Amino acid sequence: MSQEADPTRSGTPAHDRVLDPRRRITGYINVNYELPPLVKTLINGSMQIVQIAAVLSGLLAATSAQMYSFFKDSGNYSETTSREKRDVVVTLCYISLVLNIGATLSACMLMFMLNNMHSHAATASLRHRPMLTIPPFRTPAPADSDSEMRYFTEEGHLLPEYCKAAPTLNALIFHWFVGFAGGIAFTLAFIVTYVAIEEPKGTLIVTLVTVVYAVGPLLVGFLMNCIYSITLRMANGSHRTT
Numbered sequence: 001m002s003q004e005a006d007p008t009r010s011g012t013p014a015h016d017r018v019l020d021p022r023r024r025i026t027g028y029i030n031v032n033y034e035l036p037p038l039v040k041t042l043i044n045g046s047m048q049i050v051q052i053a054a055v056l057s058g059l060l061a062a063t064s065a066q067m068y069s070f071f072k073d074s075g076n077y078s079e080t081t082s083r084e085k086r087d088v089v090v091t092l093c094y095i096s097l098v099l100n101i102g103a104t105l106s107a108c109m110l111m112f113m114l115n116n117m118h119s120h121a122a123t124a125s126l127r128h129r130p131m132l133t134i135p136p137f138r139t140p141a142p143a144d145s146d147s148e149m150r151y152f153t154e155e156g157h158l159l160p161e162y163c164k165a166a167p168t169l170n171a172l173i174f175h176w177f178v179g180f181a182g183g184i185a186f187t188l189a190f191i192v193t194y195v196a197i198e199e200p201k202g203t204l205i206v207t208l209v210t211v212v213y214a215v216g217p218l219l220v221g222f223l224m225n226c227i228y229s230i231t232l233r234m235a236n237g238s239h240r241t242t
Helices: 037-072 083-115 117-128 155-162 166-198 201-241
Strands: none
Touching: 037 083, 037 117, 037 166, 083 117, 083 166, 166 201
16 A cells, blocks of 8 residues: 655745645745734834934934044134034044944834834744634733633734744844934034034023923823833732732
């Protein structure tokens, strides 16, 4: 009695091998997989934010590069300005340039990872959870539970669950944010420093007020988000202990 041909054996042509995903899952993707609506919204919104931030960082990098030649020219300073003060302005300009370039590169990598989340989730859904459209969240209920609670997870863990390398995503977000915020801060710093060195006190006061007005919403929003995250973690921690 002849044995059934094994399509995975080495003598089988490559295009006839491994046609059954149940035998070998690696390399297959679920073409019908759809991300949950909330995850789609988060990914699309994050992509738009990162794209805008990348453009802004690129513009700030170009501005810093142009301002470097201005600050490097000793003719743009008064005769009483010391070399040390000029070096401070130039150093701030250097830091701003490097941070903005780094933020632009990090934003490109971040957009690449966000763009690949859908395909990775489709591959993972076929490999680990062919009947589900959400990752197997550990809390507050297992993914194979019949309860509707299996569709809930902690807010901070949502996108990393769909990322192929969640620790890399978190580290990249941190790197991008530090570069983005630092680039803005040092760009404003070398402007304010130059004004403080070369301009009258009245001009310095007006500049400082304008800077606070410009970055005020960003600082308030960041502070409120930090307070919300800390409060949420404390609430979740107290819920687990009870």
